[in-house]
Amino acid sequence: MDFESLYRDERPRALATLIRLLRDFDLAEEMLQEAFTAALEQWPAAGVPRNPCAWLVSAARHKAVDRFRRARTLATKTAAMAPLLETTLAAPDTGVGDDGTPFTDDLMRLIFTCCHPALALEAQIALTLKTLCGLSVEQIARAFLVPAATMAQRLVRAKNKIRAAGIPYEVPGSDRLAERLDGVLRVVYLVFNEGYAATSGDNLVRRELCAEAIRLGRLLRPLFPASGEVAGLLALMLLHDSRRTARVDGHGDLVTLEEQDRSQWNRVHIDEGRGLAEEAVRRAGRGFYAVQSAIAALHAQASRAEDTDWPQIAALYSMLVRLYPSPIVALNHAAAVAMAAGPDRGLELVEQIERSGELDGFHLLPAAKADLLRRLGRHAEAAVAYERALALVTQGPERRYLERRLREVRPS
Amino acid sequence: MQYLLLIYENEASMAGLSEAEQGQMYQEYTDYTKAIRKSGHHLAGEALQPVATATTVRVKNGKTVTTDGPFAETREQLGGFYMVEAKDLDEAISLAARIPASRTGSIEVRPILPFHVPD
Numbered sequence: 001m002d003f004e005s006l007y008r009d010e011r012p013r014a015l016a017t018l019i020r021l022l023r024d025f026d027l028a029e030e031m032l033q034e035a036f037t038a039a040l041e042q043w044p045a046a047g048v049p050r051n052p053c054a055w056l057v058s059a060a061r062h063k064a065v066d067r068f069r070r071a072r073t074l075a076t077k078t079a080a081m082a083p084l085l086e087t088t089l090a091a092p093d094t095g096v097g098d099d100g101t102p103f104t105d106d107l108m109r110l111i112f113t114c115c116h117p118a119l120a121l122e123a124q125i126a127l128t129l130k131t132l133c134g135l136s137v138e139q140i141a142r143a144f145l146v147p148a149a150t151m152a153q154r155l156v157r158a159k160n161k162i163r164a165a166g167i168p169y170e171v172p173g174s175d176r177l178a179e180r181l182d183g184v185l186r187v188v189y190l191v192f193n194e195g196y197a198a199t200s201g202d203n204l205v206r207r208e209l210c211a212e213a214i215r216l217g218r219l220l221r222p223l224f225p226a227s228g229e230v231a232g233l234l235a236l237m238l239l240h241d242s243r244r245t246a247r248v249d250g251h252g253d254l255v256t257l258e259e260q261d262r263s264q265w266n267r268v269h270i271d272e273g274r275g276l277a278e279e280a281v282r283r284a285g286r287g288f289y290a291v292q293s294a295i296a297a298l299h300a301q302a303s304r305a306e307d308t309d310w311p312q313i314a315a316l317y318s319m320l321v322r323l324y325p326s327p328i329v330a331l332n333h334a335a336a337v338a339m340a341a342g343p344d345r346g347l348e349l350v351e352q353i354e355r356s357g358e359l360d361g362f363h364l365l366p367a368a369k370a371d372l373l374r375r376l377g378r379h380a381e382a383a384v385a386y387e388r389a390l391a392l393v394t395q396g397p398e399r400r401y402l403e404r405r406l407r408e409v410r411p412s
Numbered sequence: 413m414q415y416l417l418l419i420y421e422n423e424a425s426m427a428g429l430s431e432a433e434q435g436q437m438y439q440e441y442t443d444y445t446k447a448i449r450k451s452g453h454h455l456a457g458e459a460l461q462p463v464a465t466a467t468t469v470r471v472k473n474g475k476t477v478t479t480d481g482p483f484a485e486t487r488e489q490l491g492g493f494y495m496v497e498a499k500d501l502d503e504a505i506s507l508a509a510r511i512p513a514s515r516t517g518s519i520e521v522r523p524i525l526p527f528h529v530p531d
Binding site for chain 2: 165
């Protein structure tokens, strides 16, 4: 019996229901932990119950009642116990339906509360990883390169604000649902990017972040089955993650998409990702994640770099630039145009971004410019741009990539 | 729960409004106040005189020290407030988003900390 994966699967829903019943994030987590300890003792002999989530919620709730009884002398504890006892005594199975629907409602409440826009973005991320993914404070702190005490403080503040400011434990009304779901997807995407983009720091923890983000995507899918953007985000994450092993070589150096050994790409992720990307485009053809997943799918289906459908990718990026303008999207668009229509066309676009000043200080701008100049054979100018990129870059692997390119364009 | 909705606006740009624009703003605030009274959210609400009329008071070593103006120079100044009763933060945010100044300035939503002073 694989208790760990069982617990991982059951934990978010069980916790979501417990938070509603106990009205306390910390207590709910603690009681669920105790309930799982009891499960570890009982399930091997008695067998896994038919509805493990219901079992865990019920056990955790009884433990909470016990705890309140022991602390009954305190008036405050009695007050806190009242709603719990009410639900326990009046209807022992409230919220614990066999069909799983009530759990799902609670899970949605929890997701929207963790990602409430009144919380700072980093607090939303921390709370999501702690509560929905069950990562420890230390794990989250390591992933975001902050001291554990800082991360613990961030979580305490977020939970305090939920309580003191009256952030509701509710699924937003239909008038705001789409907007709030965007916020949830943004948190999941940021978790993924944090794990994917950076290759510095603790690699194991970062790999875990990608896995957790994908897990969150899978959690959201059945909750929002009609959302093309949810499908698109999950597709995007799976397709990017499929290249994980191929994008870093034996020395920890970055391997560009062009140079990657495509036989190392994770076919299972690609197949699933492509299917989801198709669905995303069908349901939300102009969605932020849907369009990006379509781009990622086009890369994934090219068995050799030279088979990449660059004109189509450039067209999709031009759509992104129009619908969701940002200098980073514009830079990606320029790179795709360079591949589809020639480096000189790409260079024009890069120089446009350069003139706007929006990406000043960001190493990828001179790095992209340098690559295009190199491909145009303008090596002296390329060297200047590589040097500028090197002055701005902070990541070791990216630095080594730029140094290698600089050596190529500079006559020895 | 009770919330204080603090209305921040740039006084200089408010002073630059034409008479017609001022009249329209006054009407919008009147409509809003009536609406949240009718819906039962309204507890209190006032506009404030400009920041130029403000006095900051501190007591240092038992002596009252007054200074002209507010504590800090900011781009937006506190110009008024509403105190409302709302089910939760989401409802308070919806109420704040309907205040005319939410389009030109900003509204700070602060939950009231219940504090009972015995008689």
